[in-house]
Amino acid sequence: MTTPMLTKNQTLVFDVLTKAESPLSAYTILDKLRDQGFRAPLQVYRALDKLLEYGVVHRLESINSFVACAHPDENCHSHGLVAFAICESCGQVIEFHDHEVDHRLMDWLKSQKFKAEKSTIEIRGHCAKCAA
Amino acid sequence: MTTPMLTKNQTLVFDVLTKAESPLSAYTILDKLRDQGFRAPLQVYRALDKLLEYGVVHRLESINSFVACAHPDENCHSHGLVAFAICESCGQVIEFHDHEVDHRLMDWLKSQKFKAEKSTIEIRGHCAKCAA
DNA sequence: TCGCACACGTTATAGCATAACGCAATTGAT
DNA sequence: ATCAATTGCGTTATGCTATAACGTGTGCGA
Ligand SMILES: [Zn+2]
Ligand SMILES: [Zn+2]
Ligand SMILES: [Zn+2]
Ligand SMILES: [Zn+2]
Numbered sequence: 001m002t003t004p005m006l007t008k009n010q011t012l013v014f015d016v017l018t019k020a021e022s023p024l025s026a027y028t029i030l031d032k033l034r035d036q037g038f039r040a041p042l043q044v045y046r047a048l049d050k051l052l053e054y055g056v057v058h059r060l061e062s063i064n065s066f067v068a069c070a071h072p073d074e075n076c077h078s079h080g081l082v083a084f085a086i087c088e089s090c091g092q093v094i095e096f097h098d099h100e101v102d103h104r105l106m107d108w109l110k111s112q113k114f115k116a117e118k119s120t121i122e123i124r125g126h127c128a129k130c131a132a
Numbered sequence: 133m134t135t136p137m138l139t140k141n142q143t144l145v146f147d148v149l150t151k152a153e154s155p156l157s158a159y160t161i162l163d164k165l166r167d168q169g170f171r172a173p174l175q176v177y178r179a180l181d182k183l184l185e186y187g188v189v190h191r192l193e194s195i196n197s198f199v200a201c202a203h204p205d206e207n208c209h210s211h212g213l214v215a216f217a218i219c220e221s222c223g224q225v226i227e228f229h230d231h232e233v234d235h236r237l238m239d240w241l242k243s244q245k246f247k248a249e250k251s252t253i254e255i256r257g258h259c260a261k262c263a264a
Numbered sequence: 265t266c267g268c269a270c271a272c273g274t275t276a277t278a279g280c281a282t283a284a285c286g287c288a289a290t291t292g293a294t
Numbered sequence: 295a296t297c298a299a300t301t302g303c304g305t306t307a308t309g310c311t312a313t314a315a316c317g318t319g320t321g322c323g324a
Contacts (some may be wrong), residue, residue: 007270008272045313050271114255120255126249127244173280268321273317276316278313291301292299
């Protein structure tokens with residue numbers, strides 16, 4: 001997916017996520033953008049929908065939050081799965097890709113004739129710094 | 133985790149999930165149990181918390197729903213990750229385990245000194261029957 | 265000019281989850 | 295026997311997450 005020009009709201013939301021050090025919930029984003037004129041959740045959700053569609057933002061299902069893509073320039077997303085390690089102490093997220101995991105999962109799905117469309121791989125725990 | 137005797141509410145919730153053909157949301161479970169005296173969401177959530185703790189029920193993060201474990205007798209859960217293929221047409225869920233995927237993910241996490249505690253692997257798409 | 269697509273704003277509502285209180289039964293130590 | 299701690303339960307209220315439904319304005323090609 002080639003990313004078209006972002007609209008004003010999309011840019012605001014994307015910038016907030018890019019500057020954040022941890023994933024943010026839609027409502028947290030809303031609060032951060034009230035000074036820029038945001039008033040309602042839909043303004044955030046509509047922007048997020050587009051950013052997700054363009055692949056420049058990921059949704060973390062297990063914590064109802066959103067992060068900017070950590071590898072916006074690689075085209076891994078088009079042919080591979082994305083995985084996340086989420087620290088429950090500091091909130092830091094590491095986004096990673098592993099083709100071996102991809103292929104293994106895809107093979108299994110293929111063996112079941114299951115047509116995959118979206119995937120979620122999220123590991124929660126404690127990062128090196130917080131586990132000490 | 134050895135599963136202790138279930139309480140009345142836990143049994144009711146577990147039975148509903150066991151009989152269901154698809155994952156159920158907590159509020160759907162609540163509705164199904166109103167005739168048995170359930171009145172409030174907390175009655176469901178408290179039972180679910182215990183059932184999740186005992187490992188006899190899984191939570192599907194990507195669809196805010198719950199399913200009975202499909203392999204209650206295997207002890208895979210103690211040493212392996214659990215994955216789900218979720219059909220977005222018929223709602224059917226296939227629970228599966230793949231040690232190769234486990235090891236690969238665990239190795240990566242180890243290389244990052246990340247201490248994993250909970251994992252979520254969910255693939256959404258269309259099952260063989262619905263993809264036709 | 266008309267029709268359409270798209271972004272946007274606003275209000276209201278739906279859906280998911282937990283806080284906080286109090287009561288009752290159980291257990292296990294003193 | 296008594297007390298304290300634990301656990302489950304019921305209820306009310308609240309908070310967080312997400313979408314429905316309506317209307318506006320703008321740009322653009324037929
Ligand atoms: Zn990414
Ligand atoms: Zn951390
Ligand atoms: Zn299971
Ligand atoms: Zn299906």
